[in-house]
Amino acid sequence: MNAxxxxxxxxxxxxxxxxxxxxxxxxxxxxxxxxxxTLALTGPLAATAQIHKIVGDIYVExxxxxxxxxxxxxxxxxxxxxxxPDLARTLYEQLITADKVDLLMGPYATGAILxxxxxxxxxxxxxxxxxxxxxxxxKYDMQFPAWSLGSExxxxxxxxxxxxxxxxxxxxxxxxxxxxxxxxxxxxxxGAREVMKKRGLxxxxxxxxxxxxxxxxxxxxxxxxxxxxFVWVGAIGLDGNLLLDAxxxxxxxxxxxxxxxxxPGPLVSLPEAxxxxxxxxxEEQPPFTSNPGAAEFVKLYRERATKAGLADPSVExxxxxxxxxxxxxxxxxxxxxxxxxxxxxxxxxxxxxxxxQGKLRFNGAGNFGDDxxxxxxxxxxxxxxxxxxxxxxxxxxxxxx
Amino acid sequence: MPGxxxxxxxxxxxxxxxxxxxxxxxxxxxxxxxxxWGLLRIINLAHFAxxxxxxxxxxxxxxxxxxxxxxxxxxxPAFFALGVLLHWLMARFRMTTFNxxxxxxxxMGIVEAIIQTIWTAxxxxxxxxxxxxxFKLGALFVPVPELITLVLAVSLAxxxxxxLRYTDLGRALRAAAEDAPIAAAFGVDQRRNxxxxxxxxxxxxxxxxxCIALTATLAPSQMYAWIGVVFAAVMLGGLGSAIGPLVxxxxxxxxxxxxxxxxxxxxxxxxxFTLLIVVLVLxxxxxx
Numbered sequence: 001m002n003a004x005x006x007x008x009x010x011x012x013x014x015x016x017x018x019x020x021x022x023x024x025x026x027x028x029x030x031x032x033x034x035x036x037x038t039l040a041l042t043g044p045l046a047a048t049a050q051i052h053k054i055v056g057d058i059y060v061e062x063x064x065x066x067x068x069x070x071x072x073x074x075x076x077x078x079x080x081x082x083x084x085p086d087l088a089r090t091l092y093e094q095l096i097t098a099d100k101v102d103l104l105m106g107p108y109a110t111g112a113i114l115x116x117x118x119x120x121x122x123x124x125x126x127x128x129x130x131x132x133x134x135x136x137x138x139k140y141d142m143q144f145p146a147w148s149l150g151s152e153x154x155x156x157x158x159x160x161x162x163x164x165x166x167x168x169x170x171x172x173x174x175x176x177x178x179x180x181x182x183x184x185x186x187x188x189x190x191g192a193r194e195v196m197k198k199r200g201l202x203x204x205x206x207x208x209x210x211x212x213x214x215x216x217x218x219x220x221x222x223x224x225x226x227x228x229x230f231v232w233v234g235a236i237g238l239d240g241n242l243l244l245d246a247x248x249x250x251x252x253x254x255x256x257x258x259x260x261x262x263x264p265g266p267l268v269s270l271p272e273a274x275x276x277x278x279x280x281x282x283e284e285q286p287p288f289t290s291n292p293g294a295a296e297f298v299k300l301y302r303e304r305a306t307k308a309g310l311a312d313p314s315v316e317x318x319x320x321x322x323x324x325x326x327x328x329x330x331x332x333x334x335x336x337x338x339x340x341x342x343x344x345x346x347x348x349x350x351x352x353x354x355x356x357q358g359k360l361r362f363n364g365a366g367n368f369g370d371d372x373x374x375x376x377x378x379x380x381x382x383x384x385x386x387x388x389x390x391x392x393x394x395x396x397x398x399x400x401x
Numbered sequence: 402m403p404g405x406x407x408x409x410x411x412x413x414x415x416x417x418x419x420x421x422x423x424x425x426x427x428x429x430x431x432x433x434x435x436x437x438w439g440l441l442r443i444i445n446l447a448h449f450a451x452x453x454x455x456x457x458x459x460x461x462x463x464x465x466x467x468x469x470x471x472x473x474x475x476x477x478p479a480f481f482a483l484g485v486l487l488h489w490l491m492a493r494f495r496m497t498t499f500n501x502x503x504x505x506x507x508x509m510g511i512v513e514a515i516i517q518t519i520w521t522a523x524x525x526x527x528x529x530x531x532x533x534x535x536f537k538l539g540a541l542f543v544p545v546p547e548l549i550t551l552v553l554a555v556s557l558a559x560x561x562x563x564x565l566r567y568t569d570l571g572r573a574l575r576a577a578a579e580d581a582p583i584a585a586a587f588g589v590d591q592r593r594n595x596x597x598x599x600x601x602x603x604x605x606x607x608x609x610x611x612c613i614a615l616t617a618t619l620a621p622s623q624m625y626a627w628i629g630v631v632f633a634a635v636m637l638g639g640l641g642s643a644i645g646p647l648v649x650x651x652x653x654x655x656x657x658x659x660x661x662x663x664x665x666x667x668x669x670x671x672x673x674f675t676l677l678i679v680v681l682v683l684x685x686x687x688x689x
Contacts, residue, residue: 215419218416
């Protein structure tokens with residue numbers, strides 16, 4: 001009996017000796033490190049920005065559970081830029097001068113990111129951002145992109161796509177190019193048209209529409225009339241859904257179709273989107289989920305997104321880029337053991353960061369690294385990565401209608 | 402300069418049909434706004450917010466198995482009451498036309514925030530049995546949800562026009578809009594008629610909202626996208642007119658669609674607003 005008591009007591013003491021220091025190390029203490037940013041919490045960009053809000057909340061929570069940054073708790077100060085780049089500029093000024101945040105995190109969407117970049121440059125602050133769509137506009141030395149589309153995506157991304165199509169069951173010969181005139185879409189589409197010309201593809205139709213176009217009926221009718229083998233849709237948000245709806249109404253199914261930056265949830269749930277192609281840097285499947293932190297993040301994000309009432313609770317490009325941005329910032333702070341923006345910036349340019357997208361580098365033009373954009377396709381109501389072959393799983397292949 | 406393409410007859414006809422459908426929705430959205438502005442001297446920007454609120458309520462009820470058209474049974478009277486309440490408040494505080502614009506602009510923001518709180522900023526699409534239904538008229542496709550919108554728009558515009566022209570209530574409303582003190586001297590109860598008309602305008606826009614739910618994908622901020630084109634339809638059609646906004650809406654819809662069929666779709670908005678400018682320049686008294 002006494003021996004058993006001793007054994008139990010010893011075991012308990014040993015367990016406490018191990019757990020207590022670990023528990024103490026997990027609890028950050030002292031003055032919070034304040035990271036400031038804006039997001040489009042209201043306005044036309046809110047549907048996507050809410051993804052970044054959920055991801056940011058998850059990351060800061062996890063970070064504080066792991067001991068915060070430099071042993072201090074992290075507080076995220078986020079303001080609503082109402083989807084207005086001019087307001088984002090003002091709010092970033094406020095974050096730096098009035099709120100006196102220690103570090104910055106980028107906002108959502110190219111316009112707001114460029115505004116924030118100007119402010120960050122004025123105050124020599126590092127700016128890590130999620131999804132800047134036009135790399136050539138990123139002139140500031142201490143900005144770091146979390147979206148791995150490379151420094152020349154207008155050439156590399158279409159080439160990846162057309163490589164996939166060439167290896168697929170029906171390599172196209174004729175293409176209809178229809179696009180939104182939204183800046184980051186239009187620039188990619190212009191690049192795609194050049195790539196198509198170089199590859200000897202024949203462009204049978206080219207149409208542009210303004211952001212906010214409501215009627216896709218005539219556009220669908222013109223695509224149907226043109227009879228292309230492949231349709232490149234420079235889509236953002238709901239464009240893809242609206243165009244597919246319009247095509248369905250005139251009984252037209254494109255043989256092969258691609259949507260540049262669609263709202264992924266609404267598109268994948270549309271029956272007419274069967275075999276629609278798009279691009280991605282992350283999907284909830286191997287090998288992506290094998291990257292550090294990915295599996296846990298996917299699980300947490302699904303829970304929070306479902307609780308928040310989002311129609312699509314899966315992690316894809318926006319959520320992944322958002323999480324990556326926080327990983328980059330954390331890596332920079334931990335590596336330099338400081339909040340010094342110059343030191344963080346210097347370190348990031350010279351090193352790679354382990355993220356859920358893989359190991360990222362920032363020493364290319366505009367601090368962009370490799371183009372890690374993959375091709376995914378709607379198959380049986382799910383987004384499945386189909387190209388390049390090394391990132392597919394379960395024998396997934398590109399299909400045609 | 403965009404190139405001009407000679408479209409096939411089928412493409413042109415299908416585009417015209419598409420323009421008619423979208424123009425009917427412009428007209429239906431503009432109907433209540435035109436009556437409110439022309440007869441009550443109230444520029445009700447919350448009109449667009451009410452349309453989307455009705456659309457979201459229709460979406461919510463339909464997600465629970467209610468037929469989207471059946472949701473009108475509840476939505477229309479509810480929005481009638483909302484319109485009456487809003488008008489009562491504006492009359493109580495003796496709102497001028499300009500003040501009504503400011504008040505309803507603020508109300509629009511409040512309703513948008515409420516919609517976003519309840520349904521989030523995520524895109525919402527009503528998947529109804531009507532969505533997959535269409536029939537062929539020769540080589541042309543006629544989708545059922547859009548046809549429903551057209552039928553509702555035409556029948557409501559004609560009915561309201563008949564009421565305004567041939568009934569005592571209609572004459573009283575027009576008289577009060579023309580000269581309120583004289584109308585009052587002739588026994589026109591402007592307060593009661595105003596409440597009735599305001600309720601009717603809100604009820605009409607709720608019907609437009611259900612049509613939006615049937616035909617479009619919803620997001621809270623989308624309500625602002627309709628303001629420009631619907632105002633153009635109302636001003637082109639004439640304030641206080643029931644049929645005017647419908648005709649103007651159809652004209653705008655068809656001209657936009659034909660532009661998209663023969664040249665760059667990005668030119669389409671230029672067409673509708675050029676039409677408005679031309680009419681305002683040639684017939685400035687028409688819209689005022």
